[in-house]
Amino acid sequence: MKSAEAQHVFRALADPTRRAIFEELVRKGERTVHALTANAGVSQPAVSKHLTVLKRAKLVGNRREGRENHYCARPEALAPAAAWMKDFGAFWNERFDRLEAVLEGMEK
Amino acid sequence: MSTQTEGTRSVVIERVFAHPPERLWRALTEKPLIAQWLMNNDYEPVAGRRFQFRADPMPQWDGVIECEVLIVEPMRQLSYRWAALGLDSVVLWTLTATEGGTHVRMEHSGFRNDQQAAYQGATYGWQRFIGALERVAGGVA
Structure with missing residues (x-):
């Protein structure tokens, strides 16, 4: 688990309303707050x-x-979050290595 | 190795350890041992019990992963909910005794679809969301 940036993106998108707003901007392009509120x-x-x-x-x-104010999506900011998802595999692999070391050290 | 299916993403890791299932079980279920290879925790092997993993805090994150024990089947299966940063997921451990060791399979998956969204435009759960937007963004990663 790394990348503070990814955490920021995850936190922002953790809320379904925010995700929907972001989605709408991605799909429809630039929007005003008024249009989004509608x-x-x-x-x-x-x-x-x-x-x-x-x-x-x-x-x-x-x-x-x-x-x-006219808002637009910057989907390229998703990159760290997407990478973080992919990193889950690396995270667990590394933990498995540590687990192996712990098992070696345990009393028989 | 990671797999992706409709509506969900999961990470599956499988490994054979040259240790008996009893020892694996202890490493997976005893607080101080879990802390040595995974994270600090207040885990108790009791179904329904809530606990936390605590990673190092980061600027945007306190490092807390909220969990709940789902399955405790000694020497065979262990599962817990894993929720952090808006990701609600499930970790499932399956142990199988092999000759001279234990086959361990860990699946981290089932990123739950969201509760009803307040906003009418919401069409994606978390996992589909990231997948769909990756495509929109033209393969950002």
């Missing part, structure tokens, strides 16, 4: 809060145009 079962402040978390994890970017 699809959400939650209030606009809640959507904004979720966007802040996604932004911190670098999963979304934004640009201001007039009074509105």
